[in-house]
Amino acid sequence: MKKSNLIASQNDYLKNGSKYQDTNVNEPFVNCVIAKDTPRKLDFLILVIETLQLNATDSLFLKAKDIGLSDDFSNRAQFWKIRCTNPLRNTYTFKSLSSDQIESLVELISSMADNLYPLIRQLLSSKESKTLNQERWSIFTTRLKSLIRERMNIQRSYIDSLLTEGNSEFFRELLVILSLSCGEGGANRLKASLYYQS
Amino acid sequence: MINLSYTFDQDSSSLKIAGMPDVSNGDSEDTIGILSSWTLKIIGSPLLEGEKEHLDNLMQVILLYSRAYVSGIRKxxxxxxxxxTISPLGICHKLLLNSTKDGVKPLEIILDDSELSDLTRCLDRIRFDPRVNIRWDINQDKPFSKKYILNSISNQKKKSNFFYALIIFLFSSSLFLFIPTNNKYELIENTTSPKSLTD
Structure with missing residues (x-):
């Protein structure tokens, strides 16, 4: 009880008047800075989307067009440049993401996660048959690891640790983030997790 | 009086709310502005029901927990x-509901990640549905401070570090037990007197 109250007061949350005053995904956070791991987190989330869906890149571009994002998100080269802000990539550009780019990526990831929710849910569920679940996890981790091997700098110890057998905690974390990022509320949650209060 | 009810389904969770428009607030005929009752069905657990205050409490906790979970915080x-109350339990989550009625035991529900996200999505839907115009007593999704995140994550690490240190200590101590001690070693007094080089 005390703990949660402390948390609430520490972060100085605002009381939410009504749904019409609720946070909007396009509303910028005041006195907040972009977290250091934001490009890495967003790139890995897109990588999970690519793992869950074949030809996900085309779907991402279509979705970006549908939700009215700028041309940067429907152009293969521009999109790749944005993703290369992840320092763990093979081809890393020394650039940082702007707030607008983060907002667009959050919106894109959130709507893609919404489409893929049944698949994500299946992987996270513990109520289904164990053998079936293990089989699904095995397919998922094998595909994700091959994508990581292909795109990330495998000489980095962090990437090396991700590729070791039996280390699927991080992959599960990514799936949980995706599952909790669906819809408008989910997009707000994801966006809030990419910033720090300064 | 118009009585309205809407159901919000998300796989394992189904939330049904009933109420009426708040005419004084300018609500249309199909908008719930005053909540009269709600029921929540989570597959595998009893039907939950209550008043608005109870739903507010449930939303406060679930949404804050999910928000923290996305930032990697489990507490x-x-x-x-x-x-x-919601707390992490292994890879699952323990939801504890205390009844406001006397003599009713608290209800414990164990949720896995998929059920937690179902419940969160259900509560998100009710928040953002244009047919529901209710003032919820919940917090906005705002970024945490860096200090708060570091403290929350490092606490977990500190605990595990202590645990690993203890295991390593016990293991290395037990290894010493296998080292044989030389009991045959005898202390012999040196009786020979030193001789000078000139002798």
Whole structure:
């Protein structure tokens, strides 16, 4: 009880008047800075989307067009440049993401996660048959690891640790983030997790 | 009086709310502005029902827990009135609901990640549905401070570090037991007197 109250007061949350005053995904956070791991987190989330869906890149571009994002998100080269802000990539550009780019990526990831929710849910569920679940996890981790091997700098110890057998905690974390990022509320949650209060 | 009810389904969770438009607030005929009752069905657990205050408490806790979970923080959250508590339990989550009626035992529900996200999505839907115009007593999704995140994550690490240190200590101590001690060693007094080089 005390703990949660402390948390609430520490972060100085605002009381939410009504749904019409609720946070909007396009509303910028005041006195907040972009977290250091934001490009890495967003790139890995897109990588999970690519793992869950074949030809996900085309779907991402279509979705970006549908939700009215700028041309940067429907152009293969521009999109790749944005993703290369992840320092763990093979081809890393020394650039940082702007707030607008983060907002667009959050919106894109959130709507893609919404489409893929049944698949994500299946992987996270513990109520289904164990053998079936293990089989699904095995397919998922094998595909994700091959994508990581292909795109990330495998000489980095962090990437090396991700590729070791039996280390699927991080992959599960990514799936949980995706599952909790669906819809408008989910997009707000994801966006809030990419910033720090300064 | 118009009585309205809407159901929000998300796989394992189904939330049904009933109420009426708040005419004084300018609500249209199909908008719920005053909540009269709600029921929540989570597959595998009893039907939950209550008043608006209870739903507020449930929303406060679930949404804050999910928000923290996305930031990699796993810790216990308790609602303002101590009605709802959620805490991590292995890879699952333990939801504890205290009844406001006397003599009713607290209800414990274990949720896995998929059920937690179902419940969160259900509560998100009710928040953002244009047919529902209710003032919820919940917090906005705002970024945490860096200090708070570091403290929350490092606490977990500190605990595990202590645990690993203890295991290593016990293991290395037990290894010493296998080292044989030389009991045959005898202390012999040196009786020979030193001789000078000139002798």
């Amino acid at each position: 216990t959250f308790i609602s303002d009135n101590n009605i709802v």
